[in-house]
Amino acid sequence: MGPVDSSVVPRYAGIATFARLPRLEDVERADLAVVGVPFDTGVSYRPGARFGPSHVRESSRLLRPYNPAQDVSPFAAAQVVDAGDIAVNPFDIDQAVTDLEQAVLRLAERVSGIITIGGDHTIALPLLRAVAKQHGPVAVLHFDAHLDTWDTYFGAPITHGTPFRRASEEGLIDLTASCHVGTRGPLYSKGDLEDDERLGFSIVTSEFIEEHGVAAAIERIRTRIGGAPVYVSVDIDVLDPAHAPGTGTPEAGGLTSRELLRMLRSLTDRRVVGADVVEVAPAYDHAQTTGIAASHTVYELVTLMAAQAARGR
Numbered sequence: 001m002g003p004v005d006s007s008v009v010p011r012y013a014g015i016a017t018f019a020r021l022p023r024l025e026d027v028e029r030a031d032l033a034v035v036g037v038p039f040d041t042g043v044s045y046r047p048g049a050r051f052g053p054s055h056v057r058e059s060s061r062l063l064r065p066y067n068p069a070q071d072v073s074p075f076a077a078a079q080v081v082d083a084g085d086i087a088v089n090p091f092d093i094d095q096a097v098t099d100l101e102q103a104v105l106r107l108a109e110r111v112s113g114i115i116t117i118g119g120d121h122t123i124a125l126p127l128l129r130a131v132a133k134q135h136g137p138v139a140v141l142h143f144d145a146h147l148d149t150w151d152t153y154f155g156a157p158i159t160h161g162t163p164f165r166r167a168s169e170e171g172l173i174d175l176t177a178s179c180h181v182g183t184r185g186p187l188y189s190k191g192d193l194e195d196d197e198r199l200g201f202s203i204v205t206s207e208f209i210e211e212h213g214v215a216a217a218i219e220r221i222r223t224r225i226g227g228a229p230v231y232v233s234v235d236i237d238v239l240d241p242a243h244a245p246g247t248g249t250p251e252a253g254g255l256t257s258r259e260l261l262r263m264l265r266s267l268t269d270r271r272v273v274g275a276d277v278v279e280v281a282p283a284y285d286h287a288q289t290t291g292i293a294a295s296h297t298v299y300e301l302v303t304l305m306a307a308q309a310a311r312g313r
């Protein structure tokens, strides 16, 4: 079952699912699920990413069924569904993280791939815990202005600035194949970069992409990942605030949406075992700019995973 036919029901009509796809409960079986996690209790600055999933769905109404950039019709290649939202405790981060991991593992029994819409970046930790249970340590391909390998905030170990340090400490990631892309902006100290390297990440900075171009960045990313299973985590603040104003910790000097989409499309021959798109905070968005960038990012990830599911069949 594909999206609602836009020649019969106009795109702006009806309740929003991602790309107007059927809901999980509307189909007998599904290959891929897009699921929302409206959680932002882990933020260090502007709140509001809890409203990300509904905003990205509303901003996805114009997506069409054929993706020419990858030459794939993702919703024909695989049964893709919207699995709704996983609602977790907004007042207790530990509880939320535990419950989210369990809910994702339950969903993983019904589909072969999950693409999560956040929510703040805290959710990457339970998502990686679930993925590592299924696949072992994975290469994390992390698009973000920030490292998110910091240690604690106000003594709290699980926040949106710390998921990849915890994941590394817990052995969830492949320390030889993980990297950050689009990193920029002020840090707390030079030691942040030393810690980050020790935790298993290499970095393709925003400056590198400007200096050497997207093709050179893609080459570095593909070499780093090698043949490892990949988890792709996209913090929408990897984009310049001009392309994604609707986010909680914006940093100047970022990527264009065109650069991000092209880098994602370069992964067609890699095994993407899961993905998230996080940190969309609609209160700071204008004209759905951030929501549209995020919905197209999800669409490219769905396309990669749908083509892969079709090949594996």
Ligand SMILES: N=C(N)NCCCC(=O)O
Binding pocket: 044, 045, 121, 146, 148, 160, 161, 235, 237, 249, 279
């Ligand atoms: N994960 C995101 N978006 N931001 C982390 C920023 C952490 C800080 O405020 O230092």
Ligand SMILES: [Zn+2]
Binding pocket: 144, 145, 146, 235, 237, 238, 249, 279
């Ligand atoms: Zn960030």
Ligand SMILES: [Zn+2]
Binding pocket: 121, 144, 146, 148, 160, 235, 279
């Ligand atoms: Zn982040």
